[in-house]
Amino acid sequence: MHTPIRPRTRLRALLSAACCAALGAALLAGAGTATANEPAHGKPHANRSKVVGYFTDWGIYDRQYFVKNIETSGSAARLTHINYAFGNVTDGKCALGDPWADTDKPFSAAESVDGVADTADQPLAGNFNQLRKLKKLHPRLKVIWSFGGWSWSGGFGEAAKDPAAFAKSCHDLVEDPRWADVFDGIDLDWEYPNACGLTCDTSGRESYRDLMKAVRAAFGKRDLVTAAITADASPGGRIDAADYAGAARYVDWYNPMTYDYFGTWAATGPTAPHSPLTSYRGIPQQGNDSATTIAKLRSLGIPAHKLLLGIGFYGRGWTGVTQAKPGGTATGPAPGTYEAGSEDYKVLKAKCPATGTVGGTAYAKCGQEWWSYDTPRTIKDKMRYKDRQGLGGTFFWELSGDTANGELIRAIK
Secondary structure, eight states: OOOOOOTTTTOOOOOOGGGGOOOOSOOOTTOOOOOSOOOTTOOOOTTSOEEEEEEEGGGGSTTOOOHHHHHHTTOTTTOSEEEEEEEEEETTEEEOSOHIIIIIOOOOTTTSTTSOOOOTTOSOOHHHHHHHHHHHHOTTOEEEEEEEOSTTOTTHHHHTTSHHHHHHHHHHHHTOTTTTTTOOEEEEEOSOTTSBSSSBOOSOTTHHHHHHHHHHHHHTTTSEEEEEEOOOOSTTSHHHHTTHHHHGGGOSEEEEOOOOSSOTTSTTOOOOOSSOSSOOTTOSSTTOSHHHHHHHHHHTTOOGGGBEEEEESEEEEEESOOOSSTTOOOSEEOOOSSBTTEEEHHHHHHHSOOOEEETTEEEEEETTEEEEEOOHHHHHHHHHHHHHHTOOEEEEEOGGGSOTTOHHHHHHO
16 A cells, blocks of 8 residues: 655545455465566566665655655665655646645755755755756666555546546656656556545456556657556455556556555454565465465466565554464554554664564564564565566665665665
8 A cells, every 4th residue: 555645634544454355365476477468668677676665755744754865874776766656646637746845845955965955046946856866876766756546546547538648647747847857757556446445446447458558658668657556366356356467568567565465454453464475374364465466466477577576664563462473362553653553664673673473574572562564584585585486676665664774675685
């Protein structure tokens, strides 16, 4: 789940139980062969594993996480791509998400990537200008503008009624001369086609393929076109609700959101890790794991090199828990800095250190709280899985959850 959160209101959209609907019987992690047609616009980059990190526009407010922090943490040198989240989708068109954060906010010298303060008369300020400065320091770094997310996906249904018009609006915005040099493509986070999220979308299974085809046509061969997609591999679930296989030829890669399989939308438990790599004895729902998701997508014919493994830089947790191992009962979500039941890794590593591992990820019991999250050790194990599967790389949500010296991204690369 990718949730655009307005800092002034702190609205937090929680996943419903349906958002973590039952996944079916587990598929073998190595199942499936890459048979989908390759796109005409490029060849797979087999020798360069991608490392894609989301940067949230609202992080500059209460989190005080600036583009500069990507540099000072050492993350910029390890990233191949940054996904800038989020642009909005409204009235069937792409739109700015937070104009103040995106293009207007002046940053002080202390907040600026290069130590130079913004001035009142410069043509572009905000995060866009800071990303421009970051790219000057790292010429190979690419920036992709992400649109949608959990709270802003309601507009995709309208967009699907006229894919060409939607695609043109997105291209015109991303390639606006004021910031065209900042962005190298577009990422669409439609959560989810032909399903109910914050709104019910009934645009049809083929609408996703048609939309991605139009976006590729508008952006051409040079720009990147990527998408974050569901991890729900259950029979008849969200993967089956959209033609992701048919759309694969139009995207450079997919980011299947292989996290949030379990969480405090089941308020009293059972406790379970939100991002297991594999199944384990006692898992509340068979199939709720990354390996099953990847196997399902590959079985549809989506090439492995077009799939990135998703990592969460945060944990999910319960309170009122007495059992140390997974499967215990709870009284509700554990308190979190910004949202009950959720906390950044950088906080959890000190507040509630890991006490065990299960299904290829970590969990922790401290007092009455029970948390699950990935650590540098479990991420390294996930990277070995990623390499064995021949996946195109890794993406993570999101940069501000890491430590000041980039512990988790160092484990990725």
